[in-house]
Amino acid sequence: MRYLFVLSFLCCALSSIAQYSNPPIIRTEQINIARDSFGVPHIFAPTDPEVAYGLAWAHAEDDFATMQILILTGKGKVATHLGKKGAPIDFVFGLLNTKATAIAQMNQFDPKFIQLLKGYLLGLEAYAKAHPEKVLNKHVFPITIEEYLASAAFSVAIFCGVDKALPKILNGTIPKLEGFTGExxxxxxxxxxxxxxxxxxxxxxxxxxxxxxxxxxxxxxxxxxxxxxxxxxxxxxxxxxxxxxxxxxxxxxxxxxxxIDIYQLETSKSHPGEYKVDGNWLKLEKRKIKLSIKGIPFPIYKTAYQSIYGPTVATPKGEFFSMRLPALMDAGALQQWYAMxxxxxxxxxxxxxxxxxxxxxxxxxxxxxxxxxxxxxxxxxxxxxxxxxxxxxxxxxxxxxxxxxxxxxxxxxxxxxxxxxxxxxxxxxxxxxxxxxxxxxxxxxxxxxxxxxxxxxxxxxxxxxxxxxxxxxxxxxxxxxxxDRQLPNPILFPYGFTADTMFMVDENKYPQLASIITTLKNWDYNAVAESKGALIYNLAYYNVPLVMEGRKNDKLTMAEAVKVYQIIYDFLQTNYGRTDLTLGEVQRLVRGKESWPQGGM
The missing domain is CATH 3.60.20.10 (Aminohydrolase, N-terminal nucleophile (Ntn) domain)
Structure with missing residues (x-):
């Protein structure tokens, strides 16, 4: 192992703690960061907040830019760095309003957990002060406990399905395709x-x-x-x-x-700004979300709505849908992980x-x-x-x-x-x-x-x-x-979709698609990198649910199976100029200039 003793930035840490009441004592000379031959940090310190400080420092050495994006998320300021690309993130953060949840629940958290967070944030700020050239912009630091918890709660909510529900509401495809995911x-x-x-x-x-x-x-x-x-x-x-x-x-x-639950509100042109619940018209709360976007010299304001059910958005057709999910009501996930x-x-x-x-x-x-x-x-x-x-x-x-x-x-x-x-x-x-x-x-x-x-x-x-x-x-x-990379026989398609029809298409009827049809039929169900059949199945796996348009408890029709094959054929021809590729030629692990074929799925 090689050892790094964080000694020289005590002054940086001390100059940061003014923003936190009752800050933990951080003795940087007693924080040891040891990296093994793989670069994994092993962090030793007398107290938990000091270990958290060391973790923040070590992780910042390796991935400070990503960590700062998450900090900006908790401020609703991602677009100040990513420009227009970050604006939707800032809008959704404002819409979900996890900062309000964090503020409301601050007094409910274990003081030891709060001290841990303070130690961690002090470590991040100390690293930023020691390396100002690596700070993305002026909006990143300082960071408050509430902003940090809001970012964490927002991330958990995204994991719980907001990222899938919102686009489907806005483009009019609700009900959503439940259960289909790449995770x-x-x-x-x-x-x-x-x-x-x-x-x-x-x-x-x-x-x-x-x-x-x-x-x-x-x-x-x-x-x-x-x-x-x-x-x-x-x-x-x-x-x-x-x-x-x-x-x-x-x-x-x-x-x-x-x-996550999705609700359609009952609205009427005769009651603008209201929605009907149990025969009574209620005011649809709204607030302005300020978006500061890199490259645009003035702020842009977007309207977010709130009903009794939760965060609410309007579709292009003027319909209103609300989201209700437990993740938005609890900012304590990190505290539970700490206890674990x-x-x-x-x-x-x-x-x-x-x-x-x-x-x-x-x-x-x-x-x-x-x-x-x-x-x-x-x-x-x-x-x-x-x-x-x-x-x-x-x-x-x-x-x-x-x-x-x-x-x-x-x-x-x-x-x-x-x-x-x-x-x-x-x-x-x-x-x-x-x-x-x-x-x-x-x-x-x-x-x-x-x-x-x-x-x-x-x-x-x-x-x-x-x-x-x-x-x-x-x-x-x-x-x-x-x-193990062997898949079962009979093989399954995503989460209950019945697509055995993919193996029943007569290749003689479709000369252009014949080679990929026979490749799938002759596959031994082994997902090794050298397998051509594994590639065709892999591409079919993700396209079958799209072609079936979210139907459940129904079979892929023969016409739909042919459509899936056509999508696969077009994809391979467009991107590779041929269709006789192996899984490893398409599925690759790329790091910098290095690229390796990958099996499995």
């Missing part, structure tokens, strides 16, 4: 009952970008106050999001229960989960006491059970019968503790298919309005097949399962 992750927990070595094993295999605001950054954090964890975090985060401590470990995967970081056993870890600040993510857990645990986590509201309301589609925004305000306890969520099978797994599939058939939960025991997934996907089906082949699982077995 994917895997997690496996094996206890001694299923292990050849009587050891407990956890696989953390998140699928995230390799750069940008949701790219994982690896770090090891250790204080003298019991904080000792190695794992991954996103740029701008003051703690680990998932990883391993000396006592326990957990993994996150994305889950797809219903995290500090947990020492299952009891304290579960107590952290019971804070109920985190509105999403599957959690796969294992510890040195041979405990394994899985939960489809979420901040789930009590929704009206009246079957006339279709919670997965657009809801009537003219009745308080669709307005929810209370949330279910952790105990009401799908979860499994130490199943008899000795294993748990999740690959973004159903929480009711997390273990053996005899151990699995019954979906009928849970509220259908929560919208939990009920399906397998290709990764989960293949993982289940591999696990079931083994009475006991070794460390080598679990690595083989994790890196």
């Amino acid at each position: 994917g992750s895997n997690a496996f927990a094996i206890n001694a009952k299923k292990s050849t070595s009587d050891e407990t094993m956890l696989v953390i295999n998140a699928h995230q970008p390799i750069e940008g605001p949701t790219a994982f950054y690896e770090a090891h954090l250790q204080s003298d106050e019991g904080w000792n964890i190695l794992g991954g975090l996103f740029p701008g985060a003051p703690m680990i999001f998932h990883g391993v401590t000396p006592n326990l470990a957990w993994a996150h995967t994305v889950n797809f229960q219903d995290k 970081n500090k947990a020492t056993n299952f009891t304290s870890f579960k107590a952290a989960l019971e804070q109920n600040h985190l509105p999403m993510f599957n959690i796969m857990y294992a510890d040195k006491a041979d405990t394994i645990f899985y939960i489809s986590n979420g901040k789930m509201p009590y929704r009206n059970k009246d079957t006339s309301f279709h919670w997965s589609s657009t809801l009537p925004g003219n009745t308080r019968a669709t307005l929810w305000n209370e949330f279910k306890p952790l105990s009401a969520l799908p979860q499994m503790l130490n199943p008899k099978s000795g294993y748990l797994f999740n690959a973004n599939h159903s929480p009711f298919l997390a273990s053996s058939e005899s151990d699995n939960l019954n979906p009928k025991d849970f509220d259908v309005n929560d919208g939990y997934e009920t399906y397998h996907d290709n990764r989960s089906r293949r993982a289940k097949d591999l696990i079931d082949q083994l009475d006991k699982i070794s460390y080598e077995d679990i690595k083989r399962i994790k890196f």
